[in-house]
Amino acid sequence: MKNFDLLFKWCAIVSLPLIMSSCSSIKNVKYFTDIPDSQKITNLATLKYEEPRIQPDDILSINIQTVDPSATKVLATGTLQNSAVGATTAGSTGSQTISGYLVDNSGNIELPVLGKIKVSTLTTEQAREEIRARATKLYKDPTVNLRFANFKITVMGEVAKPGVYVASNEKVNILDALGLAGDITIYGKRENIALIRQFEDGSRKMIRLDLTKSEILNSPYYYLRQNDYLYVEPTKSKVVSSDAIQNRNISIITAVTASLISLIAIIISRN
Known part of the structure; x- marks a missing residue:
């Protein structure tokens, strides 16, 4: 009976931290x-989305289409190949290759035939209209698709x-x-x-x-x-958990080392 009571106390001591951590984890996550929790629908204020502005070192994916296939082919040349080292997507991890036009330190991109165009501080929609206006001077009814590639x-x-x-x-x-x-x-x-x-x-x-x-x-x-x-x-709790794991590993290493020393001592004494 005494041994049973002792075992019960040890189980309670070991289980208490686990119960406490599970309760706190639900609150923290x-x-x-x-x-x-009982409110089925919560009305939230409408948040106005502001388009990001283009900055130097951005890479823009630009596709210009015209009614003339040969002209479209010329405008599609000269894209910059840039490797985004360490980039990760939802499906893959590692280095990725990004194709597009690099915005230089002056905020310009250089397109085939159209030349340099200032796009820094513009939104993608504004930059799209700027490129379309430039292309309209040379081609009939150009269509421009533009987005961030990086x-x-x-x-x-x-x-x-x-x-x-x-x-x-x-x-x-x-x-x-x-x-x-x-x-x-x-x-x-x-x-x-x-x-x-x-x-x-x-x-x-x-x-x-x-x-x-x-x-x-x-x-x-x-x-x-x-x-x-x-x-x-x-x-x-993460810091405490990491310290506990580290202390446990140290204790295991110490115990194993002590056992090895004892074993070596026994072997030496018998010889």
């Missing part, structure tokens, strides 16, 4: 905690798949980016996501975002821009 976002820290992600379109929000990265782990601080953004004037800012509040859906930083950097900070 929830998004939008300020929205009641709309990349970096997601690091406590996510399942940290890395650099190249989005297929420019209308990407913070939830999209975290979804590409496999979501925040149980050890990530959802209430303190760091967003580092570079602006058109070259300045950089760090913005703290709280994903446990629904107001993030109305934030001007909800939609991401090219070259945005998201960092998910680990919680204290």
